[in-house]
Amino acid sequence: MNNEKVLDLYVRMLRIRRFEEQVGLLFAQGQLPGFVHLYIGEEAVAAGVCAALRDDDYIVSTHRGHGHVIAKGGDLNRMMAELFGKATGYCKGKGGSMHIADFSIGMLGACGIVGGGIPIAVGAGLSAKYRGSDQVAVTFFGDGAANEGSFHESLNLAAVMKLPVLFVCENNRYGEFTPMEKVTSVRDIALRATGYGVPGVIVDGTDALAVYEVANTAVQRARNGEGPTLIEAKAHRTGGHAEGEKAFLAGGVYRSAEELAEAQAKDPLRILHSKMVQMRVVTPDVLEALDQQITQAVAAAVNFARQSPDPSPESIYDDGWV
Amino acid sequence: MTKKTYVAAIKEALAEEMRRDPRVLLIGEDVRLGVFAGTRGLYAEFGEKRVVDTPISELAIAGAGIGAAITGLRPVVDLMFGAFLYLALDQIIQQAASARYMFGGQTSVPIVFMAQNGGGISAGAHHSHAVHPMFMNVPMLKVVLPSNPYDAKGLLKSAIRDDNPVIFLSPLSLTGMRDEVPDEPYLVPLGKGEVRRMGRDVTVCAAGAMVQVAIKAADVLAREDVAVEVIDLRTLKPWDEALVLDSVAKTGRFVAVDEGKPICGAASEWAATVAEKAFHHLKAPPRRVSGSDVPSPFSPVLERAVIPSVADIVAAIRQTMDEDRSVAADSYRARYAA
Numbered sequence: 056m057n058n059e060k061v062l063d064l065y066v067r068m069l070r071i072r073r074f075e076e077q078v079g080l081l082f083a084q085g086q087l088p089g090f091v092h093l094y095i096g097e098e099a100v101a102a103g104v105c106a107a108l109r110d111d112d113y114i115v116s117t118h119r120g121h122g123h124v125i126a127k128g129g130d131l132n133r134m135m136a137e138l139f140g141k142a143t144g145y146c147k148g149k150g151g152s153m154h155i156a157d158f159s160i161g162m163l164g165a166c167g168i169v170g171g172g173i174p175i176a177v178g179a180g181l182s183a184k185y186r187g188s189d190q191v192a193v194t195f196f197g198d199g200a201a202n203e204g205s206f207h208e209s210l211n212l213a214a215v216m217k218l219p220v221l222f223v224c225e226n227n228r229y230g231e232f233t234p235m236e237k238v239t240s241v242r243d244i245a246l247r248a249t250g251y252g253v254p255g256v257i258v259d260g261t262d263a264l265a266v267y268e269v270a271n272t273a274v275q276r277a278r279n280g281e282g283p284t285l286i287e288a289k290a291h292r293t294g295g296h297a298e299g300e301k302a303f304l305a306g307g308v309y310r311s312a313e314e315l316a317e318a319q320a321k322d323p324l325r326i327l328h329s330k331m332v333q334m335r336v337v338t339p340d341v342l343e344a345l346d347q348q349i350t351q352a353v354a355a356a357v358n359f360a361r362q363s364p365d366p367s368p369e370s371i372y373d374d375g376w377v
Numbered sequence: 378m379t380k381k382t383y384v385a386a387i388k389e390a391l392a393e394e395m396r397r398d399p400r401v402l403l404i405g406e407d408v409r410l411g412v413f414a415g416t417r418g419l420y421a422e423f424g425e426k427r428v429v430d431t432p433i434s435e436l437a438i439a440g441a442g443i444g445a446a447i448t449g450l451r452p453v454v455d456l457m458f459g460a461f462l463y464l465a466l467d468q469i470i471q472q473a474a475s476a477r478y479m480f481g482g483q484t485s486v487p488i489v490f491m492a493q494n495g496g497g498i499s500a501g502a503h504h505s506h507a508v509h510p511m512f513m514n515v516p517m518l519k520v521v522l523p524s525n526p527y528d529a530k531g532l533l534k535s536a537i538r539d540d541n542p543v544i545f546l547s548p549l550s551l552t553g554m555r556d557e558v559p560d561e562p563y564l565v566p567l568g569k570g571e572v573r574r575m576g577r578d579v580t581v582c583a584a585g586a587m588v589q590v591a592i593k594a595a596d597v598l599a600r601e602d603v604a605v606e607v608i609d610l611r612t613l614k615p616w617d618e619a620l621v622l623d624s625v626a627k628t629g630r631f632v633a634v635d636e637g638k639p640i641c642g643a644a645s646e647w648a649a650t651v652a653e654k655a656f657h658h659l660k661a662p663p664r665r666v667s668g669s670d671v672p673s674p675f676s677p678v679l680e681r682a683v684i685p686s687v688a689d690i691v692a693a694i695r696q697t698m699d700e701d702r703s704v705a706a707d708s709y710r711a712r713y714a715a
């Protein structure tokens with residue numbers, strides 16, 4: 056992999072991280088309506104997969120979707136404005152955190168329904184094949200979603216039709232507050248691929264380079280008409296299931312402090328940062344300058360969102376039937 | 378008596394019923410920690426045999442609940458958000474609701490499907506559905522939508538004891554509502570409404586979160602000397618037709634208020650029934666105030682515009698008061714005679 060590609064991975068991750076840190080802060084200050092699910096700790100998955108895609112490829116996301124939008128090239132201003140519920144947001148204030156989409160970059164939507172996006176990606180893959188384009192479609196979903204019927208039906212359908220789809224399971228070991236072992240019949244979601252006759256690959260989801268490699272192979276397969284791949288990225292979410300959950304759980308604990316510390320130690324950004332310095336991809340001060348630039352862009356996005364107008368109540372009927 | 382939150386009232390109902398009847402068990406995603414429906418803490422008392430954390434597999438857990446119900450248990454299935462019932466619709470509608478009838482009475486399906494209903498917290502389109510009218514459309518389901526913690530406890534206990542499938546919905550915007558809830562067991566019967574406020578001029582019928590909004594509208598109109606009678610239906614199916622019709626016989630005017638959508642909505646059913654069965658009492662056409670016919674928007678400004686407000690209800694009541702059908706008919710007759 057050339058240096059440019061490595062740096063590209065890092066930038067995608069850093070943009071996600073700085074954006075979401077700001078979102079966490081804003082939420083804690085009570086400035087954001089609704090609820091938000093942060094992706095912090097899992098950035099290497101979105102970055103690695105999206106770096107292996109072309110601009111005209113498709114992705115479909117989940118309730119934890121900010122990272123996917125940003126990794127695919129989403130606009131920070133319009134995202135932040137959407138989180139504030141403003142008229143200038145991606146969905147004109149109608150979507151919010153769990154429903155951000157940017158069709159101009161092939162981001163076909165986040166989804167508040169666990170597993171709800173998986174069949175949509177299959178349909179995007181079907182459409183690409185039908186139109187004779189060599190686009191691929193990616194569905195991101197959690198380990199929890201792999202227990203929904205939609206996952207099983209979709210994987211089978213994509214397999215029998217040999218559709219160009221990547222099933223990317225972001226396994227952070229928790230569905231809300233329930234650990235995977237209690238509710239999932241296999242240790243590795245990738246094992247389920249066998250049941251549907253497709254390749255199942257496990258990758259370290261804290262290692263952006265590794266994710267990129269695996270995704271690249273799957274994308275090639277898909278473009279060659281060889282059908283779907285199930286990729287399981289073992290990852291960690293270092294925050295809560297949703298922001299503000301501490302108050303909400305009122306002392307209820309579902310994850311030990313040691314486990315959390317372990318997760319935090321496997322920070323994908325720090326891992327790639329030290330690799331890049333070691334491999335002399337760039338010098339630390341270049342990375343520092345990048346960081347400042349991105350931090351400023353995020354601050355500008357917050358300003359943009361704050362200064363944007365609320366949608367007008369009359370707009371509730373806009374964008375209904377065409 | 379102590380003031381308790383809606384969620385605490387639900388938990389008390391579950392605990393009391395689980396203590397009373399060993400066949401009652403609770404199944405759902407994260408019920409051990411408890412996301413909403415007041416299931417938190419039950420695990421400590423009842424253990425994992427009776428407080429069952431499930432995979433995120435709504436169709437499977439609803440169906441498993443049905444299988445358990447027809448073989449001797451009385452499951453409460455917690456599906457968290459009303460919209461998640463959609464993932465289990467086939468099991469709920471085709472299996473739970475139909476089984477007894479379809480099998481000629483050989484079985485009954487004593488199950489409760491529990492979830493949060495409606496909007497008001499900027500949860501966005503996928504989490505903010507007022508799902509109750511859809512289930513009112515399904516034969517043999519009972520549909521409950523309490524408007525306060527006291528009723529929530531009494532109605533949930535009745536729902537668990539009922540031998541039919543019951544959809545038990547809690548208004549999402551009321552989870553933190555506090556109210557007097559007795560520590561001791563009591564029941565609120567299914568199918569019985571309650572007059573929340575007496576009035577002689579117009580009958581307003583509502584359920585769930587809309588009851589408080591309707592009462593506020595009645596407060597506003599009281600200052601203009603319009604006396605609004607507010608009926609809280611509590612159970613949407615079967616619903617307390619007699620209570621509403623009696624009230625309309627007294628007031629001669631009717632406004633149905635519902636958070637659901639306007640087409641084939643709950644308010645449509647109430648208004649149609651009043652038009653059909655109390656037409657001769659009516660001084661004005663029955664009116665409906667419903668949620669707007671759009672998916673729930675996220676932005677608080679937009680969401681407020683979509684859910685019926687005090688102002689919407691006041692406006693509908695004023696319109697009803699202005700439209701006096703008998704006066705209009707009299708003036709028409711007078712003109713015709715001349």
Ligand SMILES: Cc1ncc(C[n+]2csc(CCOP(=O)(O)OP(=O)(O)O)c2C)c(N)n1
Nearest residue numbers: 119167168169197198199200229230231433
């Ligand atoms: C159909 C459906 N069921 C339940 C929920 C509530 N819910 C939201 S996120 C979540 C956990 C999802 O776990 P996983 O798929 O592993 O994704 P993660 O949150 O770990 O990224 C649940 C149960 C939902 N949004 N949709």
